[in-house]
Amino acid sequence: MGILANLFKGNSFQYEPKAEEEAEVLIREAIVTTKDFENNFLVWLEKGMHKGLLDYLNECISERKENSGAEVNVYFHESKNSNGFYFRAESPWLTEDYHFLVRLIKKKLVAQHYVQNHATREVIEQKGVLKTKEEFFFKPSLKFKRETPYQQLFGNVFVEHRINEDKTDLIKIMVNTYTDQLYKKPYDFQDFLTEICLI
Numbered sequence: 175m176g177i178l179a180n181l182f183k184g185n186s187f188q189y190e191p192k193a194e195e196e197a198e199v200l201i202r203e204a205i206v207t208t209k210d211f212e213n214n215f216l217v218w219l220e221k222g223m224h225k226g227l228l229d230y231l232n233e234c235i236s237e238r239k240e241n242s243g244a245e246v247n248v249y250f251h252e253s254k255n256s257n258g259f260y261f262r263a264e265s266p267w268l269t270e271d272y273h274f275l276v277r278l279i280k281k282k283l284v285a286q287h288y289v290q291n292h293a294t295r296e297v298i299e300q301k302g303v304l305k306t307k308e309e310f311f312f313k314p315s316l317k318f319k320r321e322t323p324y325q326q327l328f329g330n331v332f333v334e335h336r337i338n339e340d341k342t343d344l345i346k347i348m349v350n351t352y353t354d355q356l357y358k359k360p361y362d363f364q365d366f367l368t369e370i371c372l373i
Contacts, residue, residue, distance in 0.1 A: 197305075201297040205308060211273075218274045227267055227275060228371075234261065235367060251348075257363040258332075258348035263341065272342040276335050279347070280310060282370045283331060288312040306337040326357045328366040347371070 218224060234248040250259045263272060280290065291311045298305050310333040318325040329351035336343040351360040 197298040197300040199296060199298050200304075201295065203295050205293040205295050205310075207277075211277075214270075215274050215277050218271075219278070223271070224275065224278055227271060230264075231261065231371065235259070235371075252363065255353060256348065256350050257329075257366075258346065260334075260344050260346035262344045269337060269340060269342045272335065272345060276308070276310070276333055276345065279333055279370060280312075283312045286327060286369060287315045287318070288327065288331065289315050304339055308335040308337075309333070323356055323358045326352055326360050328361045328363070328370075331370075 231248065234246040237244045237246045238248045238250060247264060248259055248261045251257065263269070284290075289312065291313050293308070293310045295306060295308045298307075312331040312333070314325065314327045314330075318327070329349040332346075332348040332350070334346040334348075336345075349360075349363060349366055351357075
């Protein structure tokens with residue numbers, strides 16, 4: 175079980191299968207963004223194709239905040255040092271839209287003085303189904319390490335995109351913070367939702 179799965183063991187945010195099925199790792203590699211992908215992403219933004227998806231997520235998040243039992247496609251984990259949410263793919267959006275949404279979130283993180291620490295893709299075959307997991311890990315820029323206590327911004331950010339065959343299954347975003355005296359108090363998670371995910 176991966177580091178992110180361990181964070182959610184034993185709580186309502188957990189969505190992993192109860193027992194791990196036998197799986198064969200087919201690919202494990204660093205993600206390299208192509209020029210074609212970047213060009214298509216810019217067209218997607220210029221045409222405003224991100225707005226409907228972001229509006230929908232904003233609506234789901236608002237409903238979940240108002241009513242924890244609401245039947246909406248957003249699920250939260252909130253604790254002292256670890257906050258996040260995930261949502262499953264829905265029509266009319268395609269896997270390409272979700273790839274571009276992840277790219278948009280990454281762009282917003284960079285604008286907030288984050289640096290991508292790593293980006294990896296793993297493809298496994300499980301019960302005859304190809305499952306892809308793309309993970310991106312962001313940390314505050316090293317310029318915030320020049321003096322203590324360190325500025326941690328919102329915390330370290332994990333973005334995960336899961337794809338079954340060629341269709342997005344879910345996207346998960348986690349923010350993990352430090353509470354020791356070496357770090358300043360992190361920015362509020364609600365501001366993270368506003369600044370990074372919903373504008």
